[in-house]
Amino acid sequence: MHINQTVMTGNVVKTPELSQTARGNAFTRFRFACNRPFREGDKESEADFVDIEAYGKLAENICLSCRAGSRLVVTGKIRHQRWEAEDGTPRSRYVLLADAAGLSLEFEHYPQAASG
Numbered sequence: 001m002h003i004n005q006t007v008m009t010g011n012v013v014k015t016p017e018l019s020q021t022a023r024g025n026a027f028t029r030f031r032f033a034c035n036r037p038f039r040e041g042d043k044e045s046e047a048d049f050v051d052i053e054a055y056g057k058l059a060e061n062i063c064l065s066c067r068a069g070s071r072l073v074v075t076g077k078i079r080h081q082r083w084e085a086e087d088g089t090p091r092s093r094y095v096l097l098a099d100a101a102g103l104s105l106e107f108e109h110y111p112q113a114a115s116g
Contacts, residue, residue, distance in 0.1 A: 010034035
């Protein structure tokens with residue numbers, strides 16, 4: 001059995017925007033920065049940038065709840081995408097296809113929603 005399940009914690013680089021697929025389904029694609037721990041002697045931290053994709057209600061909720069700098073915990077599957085650029089050169093990238101996402105409360109306080 002092969003399992004492709006990944007959990008990442010990081011910060012949203014740019015506020016996610018909601019889009020629609022050709023079939024009218026909601027989706028969002030945004031960049032996520034995952035900081036790596038300092039190593040002895042390093043003056044600056046290093047970050048890995050990961051592209052995240054979400055669809056449906058999850059995409060809608062991410063766009064309503066997140067902004068640039070929001071700290072998220074995202075679970076999903078790694079997907080390898082390949083395509084050909086306009087000049088004919090082959091391109092590829094890895095994307096985290098989100099199954100679930102939530103705001104991390106590790107470093108930030110979010111106001112409590114008013115109960116109705």
